[in-house]
Amino acid sequence: MTAQALAPVEKKVAQRRIALTGNHAVALAVKMCRPEVIAAYPITPQTPVVEKLAEYVNNGELDAEYIPVESEHSAMSAVIGASAAGARTFTETSSQGLGHMYENLPIAVGMRLPIVMGMAVRTYSAPINVWGDYSDVMSMRELGWIIYIAQSAQEAFDTVIQAYRVAEDSRVHLPAVVAYDGFWTSHVLQPLDVPEDEEEVMRFAPITRSWVRLDVDNPAQLGAVGTPEWYWEVRWQAVEALRESQKVIEEVDEEFGKWFGRRYGLFRTHRTEDAELVVVTYGSLYGLAKKVADRLRQEGVRAGALRLRVIRPWPGDQLKKALEAAEKVFVIDRAINHGAYLQGPMAMELAATLQRPVYSALATIGMRAIDSDMIYEAALKVLKGLWAPNQTYTIGLRGGYE
Incomplete structure (x- = not known):
């Protein structure tokens, strides 16, 4: 929804x-x-x-x-x-x-x-x-x-x-x-x-x-x-x-x-209807993701954001429909999927759901500080092809995969 x-x-x-x-x-x-x-x-x-x-x-x-x-x-x-x-x-x-x-x-x-x-x-x-x-x-x-x-x-x-x-x-x-x-x-x-x-x-x-x-x-x-x-x-x-x-x-x-007077759905979306890039995350980080999407829109990039709210049961069919038009789905995870093909747990879920490559990054691990500029720079790397799909990168990690 x-x-x-x-x-x-x-x-x-x-x-x-x-x-x-x-x-x-x-x-x-x-x-x-x-x-x-x-x-x-x-x-x-x-x-x-x-x-x-x-x-x-x-x-x-x-x-x-x-x-x-x-x-x-x-x-x-x-x-x-x-x-x-x-x-x-x-x-x-x-x-x-x-x-x-x-x-x-x-x-x-x-x-x-x-x-x-x-x-x-x-x-x-x-x-x-x-x-x-x-x-x-x-x-x-x-x-x-x-x-x-x-x-x-x-x-x-x-x-x-x-x-x-x-x-x-x-x-x-x-x-x-x-x-x-x-x-x-x-x-x-x-x-x-x-x-x-x-x-x-x-x-x-x-x-x-x-x-x-x-x-x-x-x-x-x-x-x-x-x-x-x-x-x-x-x-x-x-x-x-x-x-x-x-x-x-x-x-x-x-x-x-x-x-x-309030409802939330299985997930929330922000300006995703025509988005070529959708930043997906969860929890309080969604506010920064929306801010980045708005900033990219001002620069001519059709960007949106999506926040996962219910992850079990997994709303796969609804997510597939919400993201079907997005050329690039960029998932910012806040937990590590140790030893998995993608180290972002929700990136793995979305890759399986969409049956196509997704872009994956980890952030805020151990509550490492983050701001909208850091997410913006990561989004630019996705847009410019500096980050490859189906690999997990890091945002804010010293010596990390950035």
């Missing part, structure tokens, strides 16, 4: 404008969605989320069981158990914390539990680095989770609400993660519109409990051994649910727009 298809709609719900960091915007959205169990272990840069949620619970603003566990592995274990019993749940993590959760991430998928998790993204160690790139969330792509990437505090707030509605839909019953830039979004104060009446969020995303797996009146065993005769069929149900969730994601996003 493109930006052009997302016509403005009249706001149904009265809202007020406030200023919050991305982390606190996520915490507020979670509070308004009223999870019944929160399991949390702090890790930079997401710590303010779980701190704020603890504050909400302590002050009586949120009626939830808050479990301060001893590790991220336990956090995911706790929300798996709570979700299986029918509770709406939430947890948040980053980087090494996600790694500690890893054993349990596919279990949430196989048990079809609609857990919602936030992620202020952060690169992996070593060397130790607490700053933001998308290495962590990109490592989740093959697990079966729904994966959103938000650009701003406003979008993170809105997407958390949408994620509950999508994950808990009886056609889906899968966990979802809402990722956003560590520091550049998580810690930056931004304006956002929130409902004046918090009850509106629960009216939009009520708890249905359609996914209950543990019920004393209907005993069942969860996590049993899946023998070769049955394992594939059980997992394939999750495969099909993730594929079919795309329709639900679009439906929920459209309805959210009718309620709150």
Whole structure:
């Protein structure tokens, strides 16, 4: 779904404008969605989320069981158990914390539990680095989770609400993660519109409990051994649910727009209709990509930008249509695809989708600073043929492939 298809709609719900960091915007959205169990272990840069949620619970603003566990592995274990019993749940993590959760991430998928998790993204160690790139969330792509990437505090707030509605839909019953830039979004104060009446969020995303797996009146065993005769069929149900969730994601996003006046689509586009060059990226970098596209337009180059928002399920058909007219697709990735044909994970996805060469570059690894001039210079190298397709270059790396 493109930006052009997302016509403005009249706001149904009265809202007020406030200023919050991305982390606190996520915490507020979670509070308004009223999870019944929160399991949390702090890790930079997401710590303010779980701190704020603890504050909400302590002050009586949120009626939830808050479990301060001893590790991220336990956090995911706790929300798996709570979700299986029918509770709406939430947890948040980053980087090494996600790694500690890893054993349990596919279990949430196989048990079809609609857990919602936030992620202020952060690169992996070593060397130790607490700053933001998308290495962590990109490592989740093959697990079966729904994966959103938000650009701003406003979008993170809105997407958390949408994620509950999508994950808990009886056609889906899968966990979802809402990722956003560590520091550049998580810690930056931004304006956002929130409902004046918090009850509106629960009216939009009520708890249905359609996914209950543990019920004393209907005993069942969860996590049993899946023998070769049955394992594939059980997992394939999750495969099909993730594929079919795309329709639900679009439906929920459209309805959210009718309620709150904002919708985002599976991805966003900027001036791509006639573009010969499209710069593709994700997260907060989209603002710079749009600025570069506008600058190139002023110089006579038909340039556009595209931001990936939902990367699982992968919107391949829609992306193929959106990019079919572009002569050159230039993907700026913010995570490393180690040992792959292209070192940019989204460049690899788009090359497979489009079935033609794409231009690939890495940027902001370890939260290396970047500005629009650097992206502009990289775009010129693509336009002038100084960078070849189907190779991965670097933007801002000393001694890198530039």
